[in-house]
Amino acid sequence: MYYPSDNTTTRRLYRFPGGLHLPDNKAQSTGAACRKALLPERLILPLQQHIGAPAKVLVERGERVLKGQLIALQQGRISAPVHAPSSGTVIDISEQPVPHPSGLPALCITIETDGLEQWQELPQPLGDYRNHDPAEIVARIRDAGIVGLGGASFPTGVKLEPGAGQPVTTLIINGAECEPYITCDDMLMREQAPRVIAGVAILKWLSGARECLIGIEDNKPQAIAAMQQALEQHRIDGCEVVSIPTRYPSGGERQLIRVLTGKEVPSGQIPARIGILCNNVGTAAAVADAVLEGKPLISRYLTVTGEGCANPCNLEVLIGTPVGELIAQAGGYTDKASRLIMGGPMMGFTLEHDRVPAIKASNCLLVASTREAPDPGRASACIRCGQCALACPVSLLPQQMYWYARAKDLEKTQEYNLFDCIECGCCSHVCPAHIPLVQYFRYAKNESWDQERERKKSELARQRHEAKSARIERMEAEKKARMQKKKAALAKRPALKKGTSTQGDPKKAAIEEAMKRAAEKKARLAEEGVAPKNTDNLNAAQQRQIDQADARRGEPGVQGASEPTTSGKD
Amino acid sequence: MQFATITSPHSDRPNSVTSTMLWVIIALLPGTVAMSWYFGWGILIHMVLASVVALACEAAVLKLRGRPVRPALGDLSAVVTALLFAIAVPPLLPWWMMLLGVAFAIIVAKHLYGGIGYNPFNPAMVGYVLLLVSYPVEMTSWLPPSILNETPLDFIQTLSVIFGGALPAGLTWDAITMATPLDQMRTLLNQNMMISEIRQSPLWGDFGGRGWEWVGNWYLLGGVILLYKRVISWHIPVAMLGAVLVFAMFFHVLDQEAHPFGLFHIFSGATLLGAFFIATDPVSAATTKRGQLIYGAGIGALTYIIRRWGGYPDAVAFAVLLMNMAAPMIDYYTQPRVFGHRSGGDD
Structure with a gap:
């Protein structure tokens, strides 16, 4: 059935534990419409902009590429391809600084743009996608290099593959955008709602979900109105725009699912386990582009904001555009710029410099002043006030986990469910002692993973060692068994010769019978007076041997010639 | 442009230990003013005395432990301990008992266990109980509330009782003290x-x-x-x-x-x-x-x-x-x- 869009307020919503009301700081960057960022001279495209295996380079240095051309192919099941965002020449394939919390460089393809924006021939638009095989559409989405644009950047194609688990009943479209400062999803929904809704329709059809809920925080009334209007025109059965209370981190996948459906995704499981598929609004728009226009993912909405840049705004940027150029287009740095953050203030990570590219997952560049992102200062001791536990959206006890993480008691941190931590930053934010709690938890997680790897390694070594010991032991045992068998056989032989116990042995009985027969025959012949000579009935070889022996003795019949030797016979 | 890197979150932290402690002190004000109203200057004198002793003890121990002194004193936790202690004891308690109790609270109950955040017992209560079991008479000699008190002591008299142990002429302990309800x-x-x-x-x-x-x-x-x-x-x-x-x-x-x-x-x-x-x-x-x-x-x-x-x-x-x-x-x-x-x- 079709829900009229004005029933958004009647839907029952649920609460997740904890969470924070944060000053949203979104007005700064929503003043003007989103504009296309200028074509940069160079585009830097990391081969890994997604969760999974990095893509494999398909182009060579010096090769000319066209806009939308596949330049790196996915490797393995969980991976995503990379496309050229503009036409130009590949000038470098090398390690470049990339936006990553580690600050480590990674392999990138660098394209010098030619300004022609010459498209390569795109795959056929599939406006009638409903007449196609869903697998074909999923393949199209995968080949378009689409990944989750909400931040996690998990390959969307993989998510859409029909899983072995439960069928999807509910599709959730994440337009919550709960983190302060970020407005790219807000602006996308305001300006491109029909495109987003078109993508939603495709995702709903692909997933086979009966119900589709588009969750948007209530601090974005314009986006809600635009989406409702677009939905009314597009008319997707069972689809509804839901205004949800503004409370960080309602945009977290598990939190949003809880708010909209009341269900909790079981710990350590994916939403598909409970029949839910979750996608971001930006991802939906990219899906629409790929299916309806054949366009790969080569651009996205990105917010440039903060007191450190002169004109906060939203830009539609080509993937691979250096961050510095985007900031320049947002009016450049102000004197207040003190920190460069990719992502929002709660979960974003700091960049050392602006020479890194914007990638598929980049939603925001926050050029923060010292007021906005002050130095946290020296942490003092935990006073166990429990503010962190109140703020935690997962109901963890950060104060306990911190205690054990500090003591490097990793087992205990896991007992306190360390791996349920979503690193939202609520605990660190409220901590009166200014302890970087999330950092401790990241550390504990990494250490645990390391330990797990070590454990697996040593487990493997142990198994190998045990297998080797077992093999040696087995061989020894076999050898021993063989020896014993031989010994037993040897021990049996004299017993056979003696022929003591003949009862029950048919062989021995037969032998004895034969011997008896021979004795009887001998006796009979003796009675007849014709004892057989053992030189009768000789074969040729024996005769020859006898002749030779006789010859060696010299004259035949000198000594007992009448009785030739019987050596060798008897 | 080169930027410093730190880990998320990057927000302005709304809370601090100092502001938490400051709010506790502010919230104590109505009660302490009322106590001073009913029980005289002794309350205020002890609050000041206890705070000074607590801060001095805290500074001394931090110095001995080789910890930064200023930020730890600035968190005001020692002051909160001192104030809670001061309003728990009778207003005319001799100064050296006060000193003993506060010093025990800060040095033993708090810092010997590792300082703020590590003490398993409430320091003010440890100090209080030490005095209560050691000096039960002094620790239960309360003044009657002013509405029932015919001979309230003025500021100077209170000071001399606390620091000198000398009651004003013509008064006896039995006359000026009274059991609590x-x-x-x-x-x-x-x-x-x-x-x-x-x-x-x-x-x-x-x-x-x-x-x-x-x-x-x-x-x-x-x-x-x-x-x-x-x-x-x-x-x-x-x-x-x-x-x-x-x-x-x-x-x-x-x-x-x-x-x-x-x-x-x-x-x-x-x-x-x-x-x-x-x-x-x-x-x-x-x-x-x-x-x-x-x-x-x-x-x-x-x-x-x-x-x-x-x-x-x-x-x-x-x-x-x-x-x-x-x-x-x-x-x-x-x-x-x-x-x-x-x-x-x-x-």
């Missing part, structure tokens, strides 16, 4: 008097002793401030007051002449101060919500039990210390259900 009630009940008889004395107000019950009201106001500012949560105070009330009312209903009305216990002694300011000391209390309910109820129950059947007129300090011991275990067994888990913290 809790003490009085207990003594008289032990003499088999009935409550209706006891309450005929002008010492009594609506619920507790005259003057005393008003001090309790002002601490209650301070507690409301702390709740409103979210410095504390409601769990511990509500559970503690609830437990006191339930116990007191149960026995009151059994025998009205032998067990005072429930609100008497709420508005007497350190019940309200303890519920909002002492039991809620985060370091030594339980931290889970369910744990705080158990912890608070435990303090309430123990307070009543010790008051009724124990050897001391008031029992908040003992009850708090006893429950401090149980806090880690309570925390362990009251872990909340983690999101996405079916039950408990261990599945």
Whole structure:
């Protein structure tokens, strides 16, 4: 059935534990419409902009590429391809600084743009996608290099593959955008709602979900109105725009699912386990582009904001555009710029410099002043006030986990469910002692993973060692068994010769019978007076041997010639 | 342009230990002003003296431990300990007892266990109990509230009593001191008097002793401030007051002449101060919500039990210390259900 869009307020919503009301700081960057960022001279495209295996380079240095051309192919099941965002020449394939919390460089393809924006021939638009095989559409989405644009950047194609688990009943479209400062999803929904809704329709059809809920925080009334209007025109059965209370981190996948459906995704499981598929609004728009226009993912909405840049705004940027150029287009740095953050203030990570590219997952560049992102200062001791536990959206006890993480008691941190931590930053934010709690938890997680790897390694070594010991032991045992068998056989032989116990042995009985027969025959012949000579009935070889022996003795019949030797016979 | 890198979150932190402690001090103001009004200058003198001693001890120990002194003093936790201690002891307590109690609280109960955040016991209560068991007479020699006091001491006289031990001419200790209402009630009940008889004395107000019950009201106001500012949560105070009330009312209903009305216990002694300011000391209390309910109820129950059947007129300090011991275990067994888990913290 079709829900009229004005029933958004009647839907029952649920609460997740904890969470924070944060000053949203979104007005700064929503003043003007989103504009296309200028074509940069160079585009830097990391081969890994997604969760999974990095893509494999398909182009060579010096090769000319066209806009939308596949330049790196996915490797393995969980991976995503990379496309050229503009036409130009590949000038470098090398390690470049990339936006990553580690600050480590990674392999990138660098394209010098030619300004022609010459498209390569795109795959056929599939406006009638409903007449196609869903697998074909999923393949199209995968080949378009689409990944989750909400931040996690998990390959969307993989998510859409029909899983072995439960069928999807509910599709959730994440337009919550709960983190302060970020407005790219807000602006996308305001300006491109029909495109987003078109993508939603495709995702709903692909997933086979009966119900589709588009969750948007209530601090974005314009986006809600635009989406409702677009939905009314597009008319997707069972689809509804839901205004949800503004409370960080309602945009977290598990939190949003809880708010909209009341269900909790079981710990350590994916939403598909409970029949839910979750996608971001930006991802939906990219899906629409790929299916309806054949366009790969080569651009996205990105917010440039903060007191450190002169004109906060939203830009539609080509993937691979250096961050510095985007900031320049947002009016450049102000004197207040003190920190460069990719992502929002709660979960974003700091960049050392602006020479890194914007990638598929980049939603925001926050050029923060010292007021906005002050130095946290020296942490003092935990006073166990429990503010962190109140703020935690997962109901963890950060104060306990911190205690054990500090003591490097990793087992205990896991007992306190360390791996349920979503690193939202609520605990660190409220901590009166200014302890970087999330950092401790990241550390504990990494250490645990390391330990797990070590454990697996040593487990493997142990198994190998045990297998080797077992093999040696087995061989020894076999050898021993063989020896014993031989010994037993040897021990049996004299017993056979003696022929003591003949009862029950048919062989021995037969032998004895034969011997008896021979004795009887001998006796009979003796009675007849014709004892057989053992030189009768000789074969040729024996005769020859006898002749030779006789010859060696010299004259035949000198000594007992009448009785030739019987050596060798008897 | 080169930027410094740090880890998320990058927000301006709204809370600090200093502001938390500052709010506790602010919330203590109404009650302490009321106490000074009823019990004279001694309260203020002891508050100042205790704060100075506490800060000096804290600085000295930090120096010995090789820790930065300034930020630790700036967190005001030593001042909170000192103030709680100062308003818990009788207003005319000799200065050296005050010094001993505060020094013991800061040096032994706090820093020997590792300083702020590491002390298993509430330092102010440790200091208080040390003095109570060592100097029971001095520690129970309270002044009568000013409305009943015919010979209030002025500032100079109070100073000379505290620092010199000399009473003004013509006054004796017996004349100027008086048992607290809790003490009085207990003594008289032990003499088999009935409550209706006891309450005929002008010492009594609506619920507790005259003057005393008003001090309790002002601490209650301070507690409301702390709740409103979210410095504390409601769990511990509500559970503690609830437990006191339930116990007191149960026995009151059994025998009205032998067990005072429930609100008497709420508005007497350190019940309200303890519920909002002492039991809620985060370091030594339980931290889970369910744990705080158990912890608070435990303090309430123990307070009543010790008051009724124990050897001391008031029992908040003992009850708090006893429950401090149980806090880690309570925390362990009251872990909340983690999101996405079916039950408990261990599945």
